Amino acid sequence: MPAAPIEFWFEFSSPYAYFAALRIDALAARHGRTALWRPFLLGAVFQRTGMGPLTGQALRGDYARRDWDRLARLERAPFRLPDGFPLKTTAPARMTYAVQAEDPALSARFGRALFEAAYGEGADISDPDVAAAVGAGLGLERNALLRAAADDRWRAELRARTDEAIAKGVFGSPFVIVDGEGFWGADRLPMVELWLQRGGW
Amino acid sequence: MPAAPIEFWFEFSSPYAYFAALRIDALAARHGRTALWRPFLLGAVFQRTGMGPLTGQALRGDYARRDWDRLARLERAPFRLPDGFPLKTTAPARMTYAVQAEDPALSARFGRALFEAAYGEGADISDPDVAAAVGAGLGLERNALLRAAADDRWRAELRARTDEAIAKGVFGSPFVIVDGEGFWGADRLPMVELWLQRGGW
Numbered sequence: 527m528p529a530a531p532i533e534f535w536f537e538f539s540s541p542y543a544y545f546a547a548l549r550i551d552a553l554a555a556r557h558g559r560t561a562l563w564r565p566f567l568l569g570a571v572f573q574r575t576g577m578g579p580l581t582g583q584a585l586r587g588d589y590a591r592r593d594w595d596r597l598a599r600l601e602r603a604p605f606r607l608p609d610g611f612p613l614k615t616t617a618p619a620r621m622t623y624a625v626q627a628e629d630p631a632l633s634a635r636f637g638r639a640l641f642e643a644a645y646g647e648g649a650d651i652s653d654p655d656v657a658a659a660v661g662a663g664l665g666l667e668r669n670a671l672l673r674a675a676a677d678d679r680w681r682a683e684l685r686a687r688t689d690e691a692i693a694k695g696v697f698g699s700p701f702v703i704v705d706g707e708g709f710w711g712a713d714r715l716p717m718v719e720l721w722l723q724r725g726g727w
Numbered sequence: 728m729p730a731a732p733i734e735f736w737f738e739f740s741s742p743y744a745y746f747a748a749l750r751i752d753a754l755a756a757r758h759g760r761t762a763l764w765r766p767f768l769l770g771a772v773f774q775r776t777g778m779g780p781l782t783g784q785a786l787r788g789d790y791a792r793r794d795w796d797r798l799a800r801l802e803r804a805p806f807r808l809p810d811g812f813p814l815k816t817t818a819p820a821r822m823t824y825a826v827q828a829e830d831p832a833l834s835a836r837f838g839r840a841l842f843e844a845a846y847g848e849g850a851d852i853s854d855p856d857v858a859a860a861v862g863a864g865l866g867l868e869r870n871a872l873l874r875a876a877a878d879d880r881w882r883a884e885l886r887a888r889t890d891e892a893i894a895k896g897v898f899g900s901p902f903v904i905v906d907g908e909g910f911w912g913a914d915r916l917p918m919v920e921l922w923l924q925r926g927g928w
Contacts, residue, residue: 575784575786576784576785577784577787583898584775584776584777584898585772585775585776585893585896585898586776589898589909589911593911599928600928692786695789695790697784697786697790698787708790708793710790711914713914713915714914717801720801727797727800727801
């Protein structure tokens with residue numbers, strides 16, 4: 527039996543998740559794993575924890591903006607904060623689950639393409655038309671994606687996944703779970719890698 | 728002229744600062760620097776940011792407790808959370824500044840010894856007698872430390888340093904500043920090291 531996928535929990539409106547999204551599939555593959563892309567609504571988690579979007583926080587918001595630019599330079603990745611950030615991400619998240627139900631690997635490619643459109647190019651992926659166009663670039667059916675964004679099935683799926691995230695202790699984005707062990711933050715990808723190498727410690 | 732010290736800002740009531748405290752002096756030394764140990768009162772910063780102690784937060788508190796044990800196993804460092812955590816740390820912080828005014832290197836040794844007493848052995852370093860006994864173990868005068876903990880001069884110094892921390896954008900503990908560039912979190916020590924190696928990027 528192949529090893530279980532690692533769970534990659536994220537909010538599309540999370541620049542740190544963008545940086546993790548650029549690396550998570552390759553990281554998993556180096557250890558014979560895949561990454562299962564699990565978007566959730568961070569706003570619902572914030573209601574539980576009392577935290578809020580980084581850019582609205584005194585001191586921490588200024589740090590984060592500087593830090594994203596610094597990370598982008600370090601990793602030679604393009605970066606810009608999309609207009610209207612923080613984004614309302616129900617549409618791209620529901621679309622991701624609709625794709626995932628048919629093809630998990632394709633949903634990972636779609637998720638990564640959405641992140642690259644948002645933070646590489648500044649696209650407003652909260653707009654269903656914009657998100658669907660990203661999918662169309664991967665050969666997905668644009669109209670099927672638009673229907674998924676408005677469909678009660680995927681609305682319910684996203685709610686249930688967000689509840690699942692909270693039940694698993696996910697309190698921020700990105701958050702990686704390896705065989706039940708959780709790791710918060712893009713900064714922890716090296717530790718995730720070590721955990722996979724050693725099988726924990 | 729020797730390179731400026733790197734600034735190591737921390738709250739003694741911060742387990743993540745303990746893990747950083749075990750490594751910061753050696754890290755600085757590898758790059759021909761020293762670390763200037765700068766305790767501050769995180770509670771005053773929380774009043775500004777609206778954040779609060781980790782252990783009181785839903786989801787995040789449970790994660791942190793598990794994470795500290797995991798870090799301790801990884802780094803083969805002893806770890807226990809002191810009784811009464813979070814600690815009121817005015818006494819050890821004032822003592823540190825009193826020592827630092829005479830001998831910055833000794834204040835770093837004292838700071839590290841305080842962290843090791845608190846998180847290695849579970850000592851309640853909020854108690855001035857306990858903190859002074861840690862200093863006595865390094866040859867510091869116990870009574871001078873006790874006087875420093877109650878002295879208006881060091882009370883004012885700690886307040887001023889806490890204001891300085893906020894003015895410099897310090898919003899959490901630990902927080903390292905290298906030549907004006909800030910790095911939040913024990914997780915960022917590898918990035919601090921890279922910044923020192925490359926002289927920034």
